[in-house]
Amino acid sequence: MLSIAGPVAAAEPQAILLRPARVFDGVDPKPHAGWEVLIDGGRIVAAGPTLKAPPGTLTIDLPGQTVMPGMIEGHGHLFLHPYNETSWDDQVLHEPLALRTARAVAQARATLMAGFTSERDLGTEGAGYADVGLKQAIDQGIVAGPRLTVATRAIVALGAYGPKGFEPGVAVPQGAQEVNGVDEMVRAVRSQIAAGADVVKLYADYRWGPGEPSRATLSQAEMIAATEAAHDAGRLVAVHASTAEGMRRAIAAGVDTIEHGYGGTPEIFRAMAAKGIALCPTLAASDAVARYRGWNGADPAPASVTESRKSFALARAAGVTMCMGGDVGVFAHGENAREIELMVAAGMPAAQVMIAATSGNARAFHLDGKLGAVKAGLLADLIAVNGDPTQEVASTRAVSMVIKGGVVMKAFTGPAAIPGAAAPEQRSSVR
Secondary structure, eight states: OOOOOOOOOOOOOOOEEEEEEEOOOSSSSSSSEEEEEEETTTEEEEEEOOOOTTTTTTEEEEEEEEEEEEEEEEEEOOOOOOOTTSSSHHHHHHHHHHHHHHHHHHHHHHHTTTTTTEEEEEEOSSSSHHHHHHHHHHHHSSSOOOOEETTTTTEEETTHHHHHHOOOOOOOOOEEEESSSHHHHHHHHHHHHHHTTTTTEEEEOOOOTOOOOOOOOSOHHHHHHHHHHHHHHHHHEEEEEEEEHHHHHHHHTTTSSEEEEETOOOHHHHHHHHHHHHEOOHHHHHHHHHHTTTOOSSSOOHHHHHHHHHHHHHHHHOOOHHHHOOOOOOOOOOHHHHHHHHHHHOOOHHHHHHIIIIIIIHHHOTTTTSSSSSOTTBBBEEEEEEEEETTTGGGGGEEEEEETTTEEEOOOOOOOTTSOHHHOOOOOOOO
């Protein structure tokens, strides 16, 4: 066999046999040592020990690596960048749409190279329907990025969102589409779906004024109408809710996922579990904002971080299905693994977090018939990481190969360094 040193590049899907140290299939918490993965035509053909590859197959040895499904970012905002660089208000009000789109393109690539081959993007925060165009550009191969599930503008109650603090009566651009009443809500849901929304994002609560606590904003009737309209169109509903009342209304409306959930109570989380509503805990968002305000990560943690950790523990105790999504955009794209690490630090076993980041998110977002597992017939969205992420989640920051739809997007040139570990031996073999 011919040995080739250097990166692998493929413009179209081809037959590839991956030979790692182990395969984490996204479903079984225990990786399969000695397994191989055969892909062809953009899909997984087989996974198991000692596979027979057809003539002409490219064989890639991945010593010490784990091959696993591409990770799925459950809560992102590609049209935002970290708030310690530019405040949310200034991003919405002062950054030109072209600038925000150009940055989103770069951030989409960073996300993909970090091993996240899919992302649920939950609102452009004032950038209109630009996420629909970005998704199309990725799908057409114009730019590199994850498979996107987009929410477009998102929907808020009239007067409840931001930016705020300007002369009353002056129309100020908002970070989401405002509605007032059931009829406006249904119109907004349907118009966003018509414009390309794959998921409908609602804000069940928010701060009516600067310095005020979050309060429920959308009425129960508005949330029920939105959910019915979205479900009728075959769309899922994701709801920002950080208060118990906002969460209660979302649960009663029958939504599909709740984002944040910091103010959840044991009773609220039991109701979520009973209805099969998943929680995206976004621990990384509260962690990042606290650090921007001067916290150094040491205990005692600020009240906001303590609250998010507590709600996460309560939700787990109630048996709520966990998504993995960090609200990336609040912090840097490409650093998506931060949420994985924080979920483990908050008490969730590493293997369970890795399942949440792969097949769990796929199931919660109704993508499990397409991706999220190493299984014959699914799309060949695969990554290789150095080490075993079910034992040490820092491995998710050591992504050494990315394959999307059977195309090598990031070639294996040797094991990537695991943060905090000794530098790996540099060797690879492609045949």
